[in-house]
Structures are given as structure tokens and as C-alpha cells.
Amino acid sequence: MRLPTIALLILLAAGVTGCATNPATGKSNFVMMSEQQELELGRSASQEIAKQYPRYADEKLQTYVQRVGERVAQYSHRSNLDYRFTVIDSPDINAFALPGGYIYIHRGLLAYLGSEAELAAVLGHEVGHVTARHSVQQQSQSMAWNVFGQMVAIGTGVGAAGDLTNVLGTAMVRGYGRDMELEADGLGAQYLARSGYDPQAMIEVVKVLKSQEDFARDQAAKRGQAVSTSSYHGVFDTHPDNERRLQQVVGPARALAAGQQEVNREVFLQHLEGLPFGDSEATGVRRGQRFYHAGLGFTLSFPQGWTQTNRPDVLLGQSADQHAFVAMTLDRAERTPEEFLRARLGGQRLAMPEALNQAGLQGYTGVIPGRPAKRVAVIFKDKNAFLFVAAVKNGASLESEDERFLQTIKSFRPLKTEERKLAQPIRLHLVRAKAGQSLADLAKGSPLPGDAEATLRLLNHLYPTGEPQPGDWLKVLR
Incomplete structure (x- = not known):
């Protein structure tokens, strides 16, 4: 010792x-x-x-x-x-x-x-x-x-x-x-x-x-x-x-x-009027399995049951068991999509190469062999390059999820005019509680996914069973 x-x-x-x-x-x-x-x-x-x-x-x-x-x-x-x-x-x-x-x-x-x-x-x-x-x-x-x-x-x-x-x-x-x-x-x-x-x-x-x-x-x-x-x-x-x-x-x-x-x-509550709840227009909005971004003018969808994580540096979709994921990041478009992608790979071999042409957008995709193998792709829109990396964790084969990966990548397209409203966030607004009005009443028709009534109770410090008094200021979402 x-x-x-x-x-x-x-x-x-x-x-x-x-x-x-x-x-x-x-x-x-x-x-x-x-x-x-x-x-x-x-x-x-x-x-x-x-x-x-x-x-x-x-x-x-x-x-x-x-x-x-x-x-x-x-x-x-x-x-x-x-x-x-x-x-x-x-x-x-x-x-x-x-x-x-x-x-x-x-x-x-x-x-x-x-x-x-x-x-x-x-x-x-x-x-x-x-x-x-x-x-x-x-x-x-x-x-x-x-x-x-x-x-x-x-x-x-x-x-x-x-x-x-x-x-x-x-x-x-x-x-x-x-x-x-x-x-x-x-x-x-x-x-x-x-x-x-x-x-x-x-x-x-x-x-x-x-x-x-x-x-x-x-x-x-x-x-x-x-x-x-x-x-x-x-x-x-x-x-x-x-x-x-x-x-x-x-x-x-x-x-x-x-x-x-x-x-x-x-005074504080008045400063919250119009505050985005959840995603904001500037960062992009998740609605169900689809993601909308007004500023960049695109939308894409993830497979049923997958979750989305929207961070400033990456949009991440994950399967329910978290074994498969697709990550999308943003870069500046340079040269052709194929040249861009191969330059980013730094000499790594690209198998199964395929040019993409969807909704008028040019792109390129392929598979990086290895353990694990990865599906990679890039799509050019305006002056931006949207770069995708998809893989399966825990030693599973890429083939088990590759079809879903390609479906996600190929769902990327420009935002349509009628979809612009879907890229707008849910916002917080203030109302006065009326006599006999419950949070269940206010939750009816709410755009919130999931348990809208419970979310309103949480926002108004009334969780789990509280009810407002007539004249109270309440936060609602629409």
C-alpha cells in the first residue's frame, strides 16, 4: 500500500x-x-x-x-x-x-x-x-x-x-x-x-x-x-x-x-400576452408528425409514433424505443448536392448513391458503410443545405429502418401557401374568468395536443383540480 x-x-x-x-x-x-x-x-x-x-x-x-x-x-x-x-x-x-x-x-x-x-x-x-x-x-x-x-x-x-x-x-x-x-x-x-x-x-x-x-x-x-x-x-x-x-x-x-x-x-401577465407556447415561428413548429418552418419555408414529416426534438442546432426525430434516429442540420449550400455531400464525408466511401429530385428541390443521398452504417443526405433549398444523418443504435442493421429514413428525407419539401398558418405557434392569451366558467370549458377546442385541460391548470397554478374564481386573470392558449 x-x-x-x-x-x-x-x-x-x-x-x-x-x-x-x-x-x-x-x-x-x-x-x-x-x-x-x-x-x-x-x-x-x-x-x-x-x-x-x-x-x-x-x-x-x-x-x-x-x-x-x-x-x-x-x-x-x-x-x-x-x-x-x-x-x-x-x-x-x-x-x-x-x-x-x-x-x-x-x-x-x-x-x-x-x-x-x-x-x-x-x-x-x-x-x-x-x-x-x-x-x-x-x-x-x-x-x-x-x-x-x-x-x-x-x-x-x-x-x-x-x-x-x-x-x-x-x-x-x-x-x-x-x-x-x-x-x-x-x-x-x-x-x-x-x-x-x-x-x-x-x-x-x-x-x-x-x-x-x-x-x-x-x-x-x-x-x-x-x-x-x-x-x-x-x-x-x-x-x-x-x-x-x-x-x-x-x-x-x-x-x-x-x-x-x-x-x-x-403587470407580469400583461407582458406574457401573445407569448409563443411550445415552439415559436422563428425556431419552427411541430404539429403531430410534421414539422413546419415559416422562415426557411419548408416542411417534413417523421414516421408515426416518432418523437421530435427541436433544438437551435438540430431537428431530431427518434423512434419510440429511441433505437433509430434522423438528425437534420443546416449549412450553406455550395457547389452541387453530390459535391457538397462527398466533401462533408471527407473521403469516406458512399454506397448506394442516389440523386434526389423532389418538389423541384435537388439533393443527394447514400449510405456510409460501417458499424453502425449511416444513411446520409443533403437537400438544397434557396441558399441553404439541409443535411441529414440517420442511424440505428445498439447494433441493429440499417436495413431495418432505412425505408423509414428515406421516407423522412423525401418528405422534405417547400411550404405551401395554405400551410403558412400551420407554421404559426400556439400563443398565450389572457382572459377574465366568468362566473360558472371552468377550465374544462376553456379547454374545449384548444389547439393543444394531449390533455389540454391539465395543461391549462398547470399554466394557471391550479393543478391538479383547482378552479378559477370569477374575475381572475387566466392564461389560455389558441
């Missing part, structure tokens, strides 16, 4: 880290990054985010979110930072922060919030991550464990030791999740109270997220499927229960509140 050597290496590894006083908590934290490096890292990362995630094109809403965020951030422990709050054009229920004050909230999360105070709670939570330098701490811990792993590998002569310590380091970093999330909630609640918002909104946001979890589980049970949820910040894995939050976060924060604690429900 070589425990003395490993112990020495631990001390040496600790020597490459540094201690710094946390500006938000006053505690001493291991960090390997100066504040200037933190700011540079955030600036660089924000440029990459801008490339990958489209900014939601509603400057009135962007200005409103920036104003609410600044109101909270000015009462934070690092009010000197230049905070930038951005709404991302994505239906995901998420928000996140980069080092240095770059904070993002997805359009999809906004739709489920019920007041300006709840928006401030989400933004305050993210400001808390920034002020406590959580991302810096995590990166520093990861860096330290990587250095330690390399040193152990050298000192023991066993290369696997490096892998082992990397795993341990990752586990330790993830282990801080509960503490960091609760700490961010505590800081966010303080900032809420100091800026004049009701810190109870932090609890209301947790209720929204918990209802999302219940809704996903209930809908999966109706379909006879298991559910694997991925919640905002892994909230149900890392966050304590609501009662503990109420005691540890909101209670102390209320003591900081001065005067009236604002909620501003109606």
Missing part, C-alpha cells in the same frame, strides 16, 4: 488551489480563479451561448426582464457587476447563470410563472449563484481533482488512478448541489425582500416546478410509460422540501423586508 505517497500528493494538490473569501457568504472557499478571470470566462461563455441559443425577439419583454433583474441585483452582494438578463427563445423550463453576471431565462419557464415577484425570485436565485461564485467553486474543484488525479497516476504508476479520482471529484462537485441551490435560494430571497418583492415568491416558484413534476408523472401514467423528468436545476434531486425552505429561506428574508412587499401579478 502507498498511502503515505497518496497523502503527500493530496497535500501537493491542495497547494495548487487557493482560498478566497466568498463575497456573499463571508466563508472561505477553494477557488483557482481571480475575479478578473471569472469576468473574462463569463464574457467568453456568453458569446458561445449567443451562437447556440436564439434571443427571443420581443424587445419590450427583454427590457422588462432586464429591469426586474436589475432591481433585484442592485441589492445583491456584488451589485458592482454589469448584470445582463436575457430571455432565450426556447420552450424549455429552465434558467441559468454564467460567471460575471450573465443570466438567462427560457421563454418556456416564463409561461408558467404567475407574477413579477416569481420572475424576480427566479432571477434572484440566479443572481445568488453569481454572487456566491458557485460556478467558480465548481470549476475550481473540478480542476483541483484533475490535477490530483494526474499526480496520483504518476505517483502510483497506475493510470486508472487518474480515472478514479476524476470520478470522485465529479461526485464531490455534484454533492455540493443541495447546499449551493439552498444557498442561492437564501441569497435570492434576501435580494427579493430588500428590493421590495414578497420573498414568499421563492416558495411559489418551487410549487410551480413541483406541479410540473406531478403533471409529467400523471401524463406518463396515462400513457402507460415510465417518466424520466429533467427539472430546472435538478430541483427535486437537490432542493430540500418546501417546509424546510420556508423555515430556512423565506422566514429570515422577511425580516429584511421594509414596507410593502410587491407581487405585481397583473
